[in-house]
Amino acid sequence: MASRPLLVMYNPVCGDGTAEAFFNEHVFPCLEEAHLQVDQKIATGAAGHAGTIVREFLEQHEGDVTVILGSGDGTLHEIINGLSPESLDDVRHKVASSSVRLVLIPCGTANALYCSLFKPDSMHEGPAYKLKSLEAFIQDSSVTPLTLAVTTISSPPSTQQSYHKVTTSAVVTSTALHASILHDSESLRKEMPGIERFKVAAMSNITRWYSSQVKLLPAPSARAVEIYDPDQKTFTAHQDSDDHGIVDVNGPFAYFLSTVNVDRLELAFRITPLVSELVPSEVSLDIVMVRPHRDPTFVTNTLEARKAFAEKATVVLTAAYQDGNHINLKYTDGGKITSEGTGPTVVEYIRCGGWEWIPDDIDDKAHLLCSDGAIFSIEKGGKAVCRAALPADGPRFLVYV
Secondary structure (H helix, E strand, O other), rough: OOOOOOOEEOOOOOOOOHHHHHEEEEEHHHHHHOOOOOOEEEEEEOHHHHHHHHHHHHHHHOOOOEEEEEHHHHHHHHHHHHOOHHHOOOHHHOOOOOOEEEEEEEOOOHHHHHHHHHHOOOOOOOOHHHHHHHHHHHHOOOEOOOOEEEEEEOOOOOOOOOEEEEEOOOOOEEEEEHHHHHHHHHHHHHOOOHHHHHHHHHOOOOOOOOOOEEEEOOOOOOOOOOOEEOOOOOEEEEEOOOOOOOOOEEEEOOEEEEEOOOOOOOOOOOOOHHHHHHHOOOOOOEEEEEHHOOOOOOOOHHHHHHHHHHHHHHHHHHHHOOOOOOHHHHHHOOEEEOOOOOOOEEOOEEEOEEEEEEOOOOOHHEEEEEEEEEEEEEOOOEEEEEEEEEOOOOOEEEEEE
């Protein structure tokens, strides 16, 4: 095994708060048995602390490093953003060419990245399941690079002092229902530390539609945005692509979410199943869109219409728990949902290089954006632009699998 500086870090308050106990009972004994020297052991102490810890570790140990991380997806998000080009101006020359090799110990609430890389056999896996990435590290197995989704949130071009905020995700970037769920579920975290809080927040937002304009951007080597055809079981060129391969999409939206690296956001919630079933040939995003006007019975945006469509949106989300079957759902002529027939698909499943989200000024909730659980607000008149990328101006991130 190549000798690289080794940092062991865990978030003691993530998930159900058992990370420290799990490390003491399982992780540290495994490292001792393998005779691996740890350069630093540390528990995170506050929001954003994880990024600072890894950044300082990289400054002290020039070159590639290994980080054993006990956390959920949110703490990894902190690390990636703490090492983004915007955060490294004063030390970029020291760390930009480095790689961070991650050993993931799933201790968070959903652990989407871990569950996607290590497919669970059941809903109730024991400690051995949580040690698979550690075993790969000890055995010096292969690493897989992480694709990143880089989102730039811009102010209106007409403002005197324009600004932009950049956030990078390794799992999910979303607006519409998913962003509202993550926004509202945070207030439930203390009383509901598990995934149940997401379902509660979903039910309080399920009747809402989100007004926005969207542009879908092709991947670098693709001539067009691709859309999944459940009949052919493959991706095809989107028929609405313009001469530059861009697709303009009109709202309203009930659901808009993109992922990189993962086919699920919870153990059984396979929202983008084709990430693993039809593996992307290049750096790209998988998008799931649900637009009410695809329903043959859609007439107009009224409270009654939204309540009726909420039942169909619930069918979609439930089917995502059924091994990602939502991507096969279609409408009948009468607006009922089925897995058969030749009607329009309920879900538009897109593979592309990026997207733009331009929310209507009058729709406050359409201005929410979620990046791996972190919530941002798009200023009125502004927009968000998300693109898939491999790090070119900062450290690379790889995971032991």
